[in-house]
Amino acid sequence: MxxxxxxxxxxxxxxxxxxxxxxxxxxxxxxxxLKELRFALAFLEKEITYMHTPLTLALERTAAVCHHPxxxxxxxxxxxxxxxxxxxxxxxxxxxxAWLKTQSHLKSADLEVLNTAAQQLGMSDSxxxxxxxxxxxxxxxxxxxxxxxxxxANQKLWSYGGFIMGIVIVLLLI
Amino acid sequence: xxxxxxxxxxxxxxxxxxxxxxxxxxxxxxxxHLLKVEEIRMRSGQPxxxxxxxxxxxxxxxxxxxxxINRSYRVSGEDIIRTIAxxxxxxxxxxxxxxxxxxxxxxxxxxxxxxxxxxxxxxxVKAIKEFxxxxxxxxxxxxxxxxxxxxxxxxxGGKVNNTLLISPPRCGKTTLLRDIARLLSTGSRQHQxxxxxxxxxxxxxxxxxxxxxxxxxxPRTDVLDACSKAAGIMMAIRALSPEVIITxxxxxxxxxxxxxxxxxxxxxxxxxxxxxxxxxxxxxxIMSELVExxxxxxxxxxxxxxxxxxxxxxxxWD
Numbered sequence: 001m002x003x004x005x006x007x008x009x010x011x012x013x014x015x016x017x018x019x020x021x022x023x024x025x026x027x028x029x030x031x032x033x034l035k036e037l038r039f040a041l042a043f044l045e046k047e048i049t050y051m052h053t054p055l056t057l058a059l060e061r062t063a064a065v066c067h068h069p070x071x072x073x074x075x076x077x078x079x080x081x082x083x084x085x086x087x088x089x090x091x092x093x094x095x096x097x098a099w100l101k102t103q104s105h106l107k108s109a110d111l112e113v114l115n116t117a118a119q120q121l122g123m124s125d126s127x128x129x130x131x132x133x134x135x136x137x138x139x140x141x142x143x144x145x146x147x148x149x150x151x152x153a154n155q156k157l158w159s160y161g162g163f164i165m166g167i168v169i170v171l172l173l174i
Numbered sequence: 175x176x177x178x179x180x181x182x183x184x185x186x187x188x189x190x191x192x193x194x195x196x197x198x199x200x201x202x203x204x205x206x207h208l209l210k211v212e213e214i215r216m217r218s219g220q221p222x223x224x225x226x227x228x229x230x231x232x233x234x235x236x237x238x239x240x241x242x243i244n245r246s247y248r249v250s251g252e253d254i255i256r257t258i259a260x261x262x263x264x265x266x267x268x269x270x271x272x273x274x275x276x277x278x279x280x281x282x283x284x285x286x287x288x289x290x291x292x293x294x295x296x297x298x299v300k301a302i303k304e305f306x307x308x309x310x311x312x313x314x315x316x317x318x319x320x321x322x323x324x325x326x327x328x329x330x331g332g333k334v335n336n337t338l339l340i341s342p343p344r345c346g347k348t349t350l351l352r353d354i355a356r357l358l359s360t361g362s363r364q365h366q367x368x369x370x371x372x373x374x375x376x377x378x379x380x381x382x383x384x385x386x387x388x389x390x391x392x393p394r395t396d397v398l399d400a401c402s403k404a405a406g407i408m409m410a411i412r413a414l415s416p417e418v419i420i421t422x423x424x425x426x427x428x429x430x431x432x433x434x435x436x437x438x439x440x441x442x443x444x445x446x447x448x449x450x451x452x453x454x455x456x457x458x459x460i461m462s463e464l465v466e467x468x469x470x471x472x473x474x475x476x477x478x479x480x481x482x483x484x485x486x487x488x489x490x491w492d
Contacts, residue, residue: 048267055265081264086194086256089264122264123255125301129267 005174013166020162024155029105031147036070037106037114038140044074045133048126055089055122056081069103076100090118110147113139177205184208187282188312193256196222199233199247207239212314212344217307218254221246227482254305261286261308274299275400283313283381283388313381315389319346319483320353326472326488327354327444328365334358334418334442336469340449341476346483347446348378348422350476352389354444355379355420359392370395371416373406379422404428411439418442430464437469451475452489 040062047058059078063071077096080087087095097111097118113136120132189197196216200208210226217223221243224231231239232246240246261280262269272278276299277287287309293300329335337354339347361367372379374397380387382399391397396414398406403421410416419436421429424447436443449455452473456462464470473489 048265052265052268052270054263054268056263058265084190084260086197086260088256088259092264122262123259123266124303125270125273126267 009170009174012170013163016166016169017163020158020160020165023162024158026105027147027151027155027158030107030110031144031151033070033104033106034110034140034144034147036066037073037110038137038144040066040070040074041133041137041140045130045137048122048133049130052126069100072103073097073100089122093118093121110140110143113143177209180208181205183282183312187280187284188214188310191257191260191280191286191310193253193260196233196247196249196253196257199235203233203238212312214310214312215307216249216254216257216310218249218251220249222249227478254308257308258288258305270301271400273302276302277376279377279381279383281383281388283378283383285311285313285376285378285381287311313378313389314349315352316349316483317353317356317390320350320357322485323350323354323474323488324357324365326474326490327358329471332366334368334444335472336437336442337444337472337474338424338465338470339444339446339474339476340452340455341446342450343448344482345476345478347476350483351420351422351444351446352379352391355395356390356392358418358420358444359394367392367394368417369415370418370420371406371410371414372397373401373403373410373419373421374399375401375403375406376422379420402428404432407432407436411436411441416441418444420444422446423448424461424464425458427460430460433464433469443470450477 043065044058044062047053047061048055053061056078059074059081063074063078066074073096076099077092080092080095081089094115097114100106101111117132117136120128184200189200192200210228211224212227213225215223215225222233223243223246224233224239229241230243231241232243234240234245235247258266261278266273269278273288277285279285288302288305289307290302290305292302327335327337339350341347355370355372358368359370370392372391372395374380374382377400380391380397380399381389382397385399387397396410396416398409401409403424404426407419407421410419419441421443422445424430424433424445433443433445447455447461452465452475455465465473468491471491473491474485475487475489477484477486479486
C-alpha cells in the first residue's frame with residue numbers, strides 16, 4: 001500500500017512538474033518565434049522593395065530562410081496564392097495566420113499585428129510596401145519585448161511552480 | 175483563330191485573371207461568341223461591357239452575351255480589386271513603371287488599361303491607386319492576315335517599300351503590323367528574309383512580358399519594348415543594324431524627324447497612323463509634311479467594312 005502511495009506521489013509530482021516545465025518552455029518559445037518573425041518580415045521587405053520579386057515567390061523565398069513554424073506560415077500563404085483560385089494576398093495571408101495559430105506559441109495580440117498587413121500586402125507601390133512592412137516589424141518588436149518581460153517574470157514561476165504544486169497536492173492527500 | 179484556340183486562350187490566359195464572379199459568367203459563354211471579344215470593360219458599379227468586332231455586348235448571368243447592356247452583370251468594387259490582384263499576381267509594386275504609363279502588359283501580350291485616382295508628383299504620374307476601372311484588351315495573333323498586303327510592301331531589287339497604314343482605331347493596324355514583321359523576318363521562297371526591329375512604345379505589337387515577345391514576330395526580329403518611337407528608331411539604327419523598322423501610331427514631331435533619319439540611313443520603315451483618310455491626315459501639319467515629302471511610297475487605308483483589317487485602298491507614290 002505504501003509503495004502505491006509513493007508511486008502515485010512520484011507520478012503526480014513528475015506530471016505537474018513537467019507540465020510546468022513545458023509551460024516555461026512555451027513562454028521562451030513565444031519570444032523566439034516573434035524574433036524569427038521579425039527577421040523574416042525584414043527579409044520579405046527586401047525581396048519586395050529592392051528585388052521587386054512577385055509576392056508568391058517572395059513568400060516562398062522567405063519561408064526558405066526560416067524555421068518551423070514561421071517558415072510554414074509563409075509557405076502556407078504562398079501555396080494558397082499559387083493555386084490562383086481568385087484569392088487576394090490578404091486572404092492568403094489570413095489563411096497563413098490561421099495555420100500559425102495552431103502551430104505556434106504566439107498569442108492573439110501577436111497574430112493581430114500580423115493581420116494588419118493583410119489589407120496592404122502586395123497592393124501598392126514599393127515605397128508604401130516598405131513603410132507598412134517596417135511598421136509591422138516595429139510592432140512585432142514591441143510584442144517581442146513584452147514577451148521577454150513576461151518570460152523573465154513567469155519562466156521561473158512555471159519551472160518550479162509545477163513541482164511545488166505537485167508536492168502540495170501530495171501533502172494534502174497524505 | 176479557331177474556336178478551339180479561342181477556348182484555350184480564354185481558359186488559360188484570360189479567365190485566371192478575372193474576379194471569380196466574372197470568371198463564372200465567362201465560363202458559360204460559347205466559344206463562337208468568345209471569338210468576337212476584343213475588349214472586356216469593367217467599371218466599378220457599372221454593367222460589364224464587352225466590345226466585340228461587331229458591336230457592344232453585356233454579359234447576363236442567365237443568357238450569356240446580350241445586346242441589352244442594362245441586363246449585364248454589374249461590376250463591384252471587389253471585382254475590380256480581385257481582378258487587379260490576379261493580373262499583378264498580387265504584386266502591384268512589381269509593375270510600378272507600367273502603372274505610371276496607365277497599363278500593364280501581361281503574359282500572352284494582352285494589355286490591361288487601368289483608371290483610378292492618379293497620384294502626381296512634380297508634374298509626372300507617380301502612381302494610380304483606388305482603382306475604379308479596368309480595360310482588358312485581348313491580343314489576337316492572326317497569322318497570315320498581312321499576306322494580301324505583302325505584294326505592295328516588297329519592292330523590286332530586294333527592298334522593302336516605306337509603308338504607312340492608315341485607319342481609325344480598332345481596324346486591325348497593330349495586328350497587321352505584327353504579321354508584316356513576322357512575314358518580313360521569316361522570308362519566303364520568293365522573298366529574302368529581313369532583319370527587323372520593332373519599336374514597341376505601347377507594348378502592343380510584340381506584347382512583351384518580362385522583356386520577351388509573347389506574340390510571334392519572326393526569327394530575325396529585335397524588339398525595343400516600351401521605348402519611345404523617336405529614341406527607339408535612333409537606338410535601332412545605331413546598335414541593331416536593321417533593314418526594316420516597324421513601329422505603331424506616328425504623331426509627334428520627333429517621330430517624323432526620326433523617320434527621316436531612318437530613311438537617310440537606308441533603313442525601310444513600316445508604320446501606322448490614326449486617320450480615316452489621306453485628306454484627314456493632310457489636315458495635321460506634322461503628318462502632312464511626311465506624306466507630302468513622299469517618304470512613304472505605299473499608303474494602305476484600312477477599315478472595318480468587312481471586319482477588322484479590311485483593305486479599302488492602296489495608294490502608291492512610285
